[in-house]
Every structure is written in structure tokens, then in C-alpha cells.
Amino acid sequence: MIKKYSIKELLDQGCSFLNKEVLVEGWIRSFRYSIFIILNDGSTIKNLQIVLSKKLEKKIIKKITIGTSIKVIGIIKKSIGVKQYIELKSSNIIIYGSINSDILQKSILQPKKHSLEKLREQAHLRFKTSIFSSIMRIRHYIAFSIHKYFHEHGFFYLHTPIITTSNCEGTGKMFQITTMDLKNDYPIDYKKDFFKCKTYLSVSGQLEAETASIGLGKVYTFGPVFRAENSNTSRHLSEFWMIEPEIAFYHLDENMNLAENFLKFIIKYILDNCMEDLLFLNENIKKCKKNTLLEKLELILKFPFQKISYTKAVEILNKEEKKNKIKFHHSVLWGEDLQSEHELYLVNNYFNRVPVIVFDYPSCIKAFYMRVNKDKKTVRAMDILFPEIGEIIGGSQREERYDMLLKRIKDSNIDKNKLWWYLDTRIFGSVPHSGFGLGFDRLVQFITGMNNIRDVIPFPRTPSNAEF
Template sequence: MDRSRVKDLLAAEAPRDAVLVQGWVRTKRDAKGFSFIEINDGSTVKGVQVIADASLPNYDTEIHHLRTGAAVEVTGELVASRGGGQSFEIVAKSVLVHGNAGEDFPLQKKGHSLEFLRSIAHLRPRANLFGCVFRVRSRLAYAIHRFFQERGFVHVHTPIITASDCEGAGEMFRVTTLDGAALAAGKDAEDFFGKPTYLTVSGQLEGETFACALSNIYTFGPTFRAENSNTSRHAAEFWMIEPEMAFCDLEGDMDLAETMIKHLVADALENCADDLEFFGRFVDKELRARLEFVRDRPFERVSYTEAVEILRASGRPFEFPVEYGHNLQSEHERYLTEERFQCPVTVYNYPKEIKPFYMRQNDDDKTVAAMDLLVPGIGEIVGGSQREERLDRLAGNLARHGLGEAEYGWYLDLRRHGSVPHAGFGLGFERLLMFVTGVANIRDVIPFPRVPGWAEF
């Protein structure tokens, strides 16, 4: 007999003589002469109700002792439910107990704190919330590939071990086979690669090389930052999507970012309805309305200079003063996106002093063609720019940032041979997930999060 997914059984339109379900017991309620067993197999947040009669041969020995968390396999008849909570249920002909759960199974039939669930990351996928989160994570990863593939973008696997540091996008994890003494003695030439290497903090520079050949490309892979960041929206290991487009300026870059966010939100609304409904009930009551708003309404777009003026004119007593030439603080970003505009906002053309060397200088000589896409509740979800394609300017920027031209020779080469205007951005996958699910901590949208002081499992 073929296995049926719980999701399909719950959507059934007619009874069926024989079905097989395999899954884990969420709860068991004993009645006189039989038991109700709710089984979840991860296909959806809901479970299917099984009626296990006391006449089953293993009722007294096994079924009666089933606890939350047990793994079972049930065959039986799918019938219209006599109870209220569901349209169909299974009357069991057999209940095979693969493995009961211990008396100390930590997940209860109630809401647990997210902190506790993090400490049992190996079991939390069986909690409703995490089932929902990781189904959405899977769906959005798929939707991202579809989004780009359907638009002719080529998926490029940029290296995870790298010797270039992408201009200090963050502190890097050293990758080495040297022992502590050799490392301390600086014997880099004896290291595995003959020089210091690190885990990537961005695939952008390598991505540019492929954009300057295949036109439109994207990367989607793990990224590592050794920053000692202890916040709800930073992790040491996270996934990033980095599209790069040749023959594209900042305008096109911002258009793509906005189109992509809208597309992904729409995809989740359409394909993860049950999971989003769960988040709406237990995480954020306003979630669905906000996602529909993001899908349907245009984003705001303001220059950095305009943003500064808006913040100044707000009369808000910000903790950090609003000053041209300074980075926008979290409180400033929050004001723009949560209060002033109440929708996602793209801020563009930042002062060149606060942005990296590879961003294209604007004609005003003061700003670079950078953009950040800010969303309510999270802040920056996308950061990108048009890249400096003029050799002399780029070389000058490298020098000004104190970066060796030799190390970036291959990057400068792109400007020597067939240089084109090009642009791209980075999207934090986990931040997107936080935005779509309403989950407030990045540690709860990563299967096994890595943050300072925590690399368990």
C-alpha cells in the first residue's frame, strides 16, 4: 500500500477503503474502549486523527502506552469523522509502533519558550512552529531559484574557502591546517593553500566575474561572519542570495530587489497558506495583512539625502543625531519604514565615505550608487550597489581604502577587458524568512544556528 501524506488525507473529498500513514504521535486521548491518536508527518502543520480500537491485538501492550513523540505506522479506513474538529479520520486496522517516545520526551502539548526549544534543536522540528518555519524555508529557497531561473539568471557556485576578504564585509573565520604554534609563528606559506584562507563573507567579487560573461547570474549559498554580534538578527553562518547583472545600473538593481521581494512574498502567500495561518495565530496577528500589503503596494524609494531631511524634519528626539555622512542607525531606519512610510523603503545614493570601495561613484562626487532595502520590524534585508566599472576610479578607491592592487588584480582585470556597468545586491535569506514568518529571532529560522558561543548539534 502506498503511503499517504497527512496533508492529502485532510484534503480528501471522499472516504477511502485503505490508507497508510506514517508519522509521529502529537497527542493521544483515551476513550472508553478505544484511543484517539493524532499523527503528524510533517507534510502540514495539522495532524490526522486515528481511531484505535481496544480490540487491536497490540492495544494493551503498545497502543495504550503511546506517548507524544512516538513513531507509528497506521493502516485503516479513511472515513467521515463523527467528531467536530476534522472532516476525515482514520479507523485503524493496524497500528505498528516503530518506536515509542520516552517518559522524558521534552515536547509537550503546549507552547514552549523559544529559548527552551533552541536548547533541543534536534527535537524542535517536531514542534508545530518549527515545522511551519522550515517548510516555508524550503519553499522560499525553491521560489528563489525559480524566480531567477525563469528570468534567465545563471546559478553560480562561488567558493566557500577564499583568500580575498571582500573588503572587510566582516571579521572572517580563518581556515587552516597549521597547528597553533605554526600559526602563531606566521608560517602562512606552509599552510594548506600556501597563504592565509578564510570562509567566505560574500561571493560578490567572484560573482561579478561570471556576470561579466553570462550577463545575469546569482549565487545562493552559506556565508560566514566571525563578528561578535549578539543580536536577534545576526548569525555567524547564514545563507545569502547575491544576484549580479551586467549592463545594469542602480535603477535596475533596485527594481530587481523590489520585484524579487514582492514575488517571494506572493509565493509564500500562495503556497504556504497553512503555515502562514499558524504564524498569524501564534506569532503575529498582523502577518497576513502585512504580507498582502507588501505584495500589492509599491515600495517607497528615497535618496539618502532625502532620508536625512525627512528624519531631521520629523522632530523626533533620536538617541543618535541625524547627520549627513553618518550611517543611518537602527532607530532611523525603523522610523522611516515603520512610521513615516509604513512599508518597505529603498534608500539609495549614500555618501561614499561610509560605503565600500567597489561601489560606483556618482557624478556629484559625494555619493555612491548604493542601496539598502529596509523592511518594517527587521531593518536592512537587502544591501546592494552599482559597481565601479571605471578602471581608474576603482584603482583609486582601492588605494584610498588601503587595499593592495596586487591582491585585487583579477578584479581590476574585469575593468580592463570589456568592462560594463553592472550591479547587484545581497539578500539575507534568514532575514527574508523572519520577515515572511514574523519569527523575531534569526536563531529560530535556521535549523542549527551558529552564533557566538554556540555551535551545538
């Protein structure tokens, strides 16, 4: 029986397949001179050249168009062409599905350059394009490296609920879940609803992960989260994926070191395992930037991350504004959150594109669960800022003291009754613990060099858009 191989296997081990009969399947990228087929099966950015047999019937040749899916049996030969080392000389070809030329002309599969916006309009077809298939392969390797890192460092993978009754951050809009007819079932009695209470799609699995870390030591979540905010920017999605590790007996310094080590591990893994796709993106994404895609990624590994307090960051920004006569759109004031323009100036300009960790933020702009410092004004929070995209990780040492946590919940006008179980963990053997959240899609965006986060997720969910 003739063995089937992926195109990646054949191209990676070309010498060992010479003069062997093999079977390959894939989609046609191009068809030249009625004899040369360029085939791809999604396993690699590279293509395999198929040389059609002269004995092939004309009726089969007429059915061959770009996008047609085929099965080919043939002998691997050394190619006389300079663009490939091997090629497949076919002895038999079977067409699975062909494309009508009129339909092809209206699709993104036609052989011409399309804008990324156009690809998004046909998101169900863009997996067949070189650029999107390349991004999806890298996305897979990033996800795999995340699980690999945590497994090798003694973390346990935790599945936290997608349906929740509370907002982890205490602010922001959430997507409500109900089986009731809210227009006609008035007055609304949520005891008649499916869960007998008001429920939402989760914005984070952090609180549940904290409870697990107190019993398991090291845990992490990796799943979808949802935010109903009308943020229609190139960095925001309504449905996105988050990684959230929680570690017992960890203080803020240990948390910052873990986050830096974690990010560097991922980027090194991608550089080691996705070079072909990175090189393709490096050549095909034209940007007017100081560094190429590869140089940008290598720079993350080259230097230790810079660590500065929030207070120092405000001081630097104010001095830079006066010294260099920079005019920020938003004023830099202690006690107010740093805006994207401030974050990007720090990392891109002041620290010359080396990632920055900003820590000890004012308590008034951070979530209730963050540990209050001795000054009573700041909390043990930290954000990691990356060049081009700004904040990529947000984390903190959690407030393990019951009285302090209860006060923060009350000060934040959060119903403590909904968080009774969370407060309970501070009664039954509470420990110092820390964690952070990494926006997976934003990390993919950074590593692939894409301008818009909608181009790094298969089917983006954004305000006014839930197609496919």
C-alpha cells in the first residue's frame, strides 16, 4: 500500500524520499502551462511542485483550477528548478473538489494580493491563504509552548467556569446569560431563570484559580473570556483567550520574574520552531519600523526587562514631556491610569524597545483583590509593557488578609455576598499568593507582527460583528 505523507514531511526529509512512490493530498495554489501544479496542504508555508503525467486525460486537466483539492500518487524526483529541491512526478491524480472559475474570481483564493480587511470578509476561506495559515501555525505553537512551560514548571492546568455570577475586575460591562424573555417577563424574577440567579459570561477565571492554588500550589487557566465593552480598536476583541497562572506562597518579585521568564520561553520556542513562517511574515508584512520581526523578537530575549515603580514612571513621563517638548494627548497625573500613549512612549522611546515592568500602582485604579502596600496608597500590582502593543500582562500579589480584602470589596461597592466563597479562602488557611493574566491573542499579534488583532484569531468577535 502506498503511504501518505504531508508536504512538510516530504520537504523536510527530501533526500530520504528520492525515487520513492508516495501519496499526497492538498489544495492547488497555482497551475502553470497545464503541467505544473503548486500544491499545499496546510502543514507548512512551503509548497510542493507536482509535474503532471503527459498521459493525463484532458477532461481531468480542464477540472484543475486554483483551490481544487486533489489526491496525487507519484514518484519523488530531484527537481531541475532552482525554487525547490524535490518535486513529485505524478502517475495518478484524483480530484476531490473543483472550483467554478466564476466563483473563484469573487473569492480571496484568486491569485492576487488582497487586503487583510478583504480576507476578514471571507474569514471562512482565509485559512487557505499563505499569510493566515502561517499565523495559525504560529498560534498553535504559541499555545503548545504555554502548556509545555507550565507542565515543566510544576503547574496544574485548571478549567474554570465560563458562566459566572460576579465580575472579577469589579468594573466593565459583561455579557448577560438568560433563558428568559426580558421584554415580556416583567417584572424580572431571576429565580425563574435557568440558573435561578443573574449570570454572565466570565471576564476572567482568576478568582476560581486562586482558590485552587491554595490547595494545589501552582495552577493555570487557558480559555476564552468575554467583555462587552465597545472597544473598536486594533488591540481589542469581545471574545478572546487568556492565560492566568496563580501561585501559592509567591510574592510580587517572584511573580514578576516568573512572567518575564515565561514570555522569554515562549518567544524562544517560536524562534526555534517556527522560523519558516516567521521569515515569510517578515518578508510579507511591510511596516516602517526600526526593527524587523525577527530583530524585534530577538531583542526581547537579549536584555532583562526594565523594572520601575508607577511613581517613577509618572516622574519619567513628566520630565520627558518638559525636556523633549512632547505633548501627550492625555495628561500624566499620579493617581490616574497610564494611557496607551504613555506606556508606548516608555517602552518604545525611553527604554529603547526593551520590555518594561511597572509595579506598585495606586490602589484607586486597581482591582479589589490586589494586596495593599504599607503606604496604604498603592497596591502590589504589576503590568508588563511590550514595544508596539503596550500592556501584554497584568498581574499582582493578591490580598490574603481577610480584613483588608473585605474593606477593599466594600470600598469598591461590590456585593460581598456574591464573593462569600472567595472571602472564605482567607479564613481557611490563607497564604501569600500571586498571579497574572496574559492576553493570548495580543501575544500572537506581537509575535506575528500583525497590525490588527482581528487577523490573529480564526473568527473575531468584535462590537457589531459576530459573523461566521
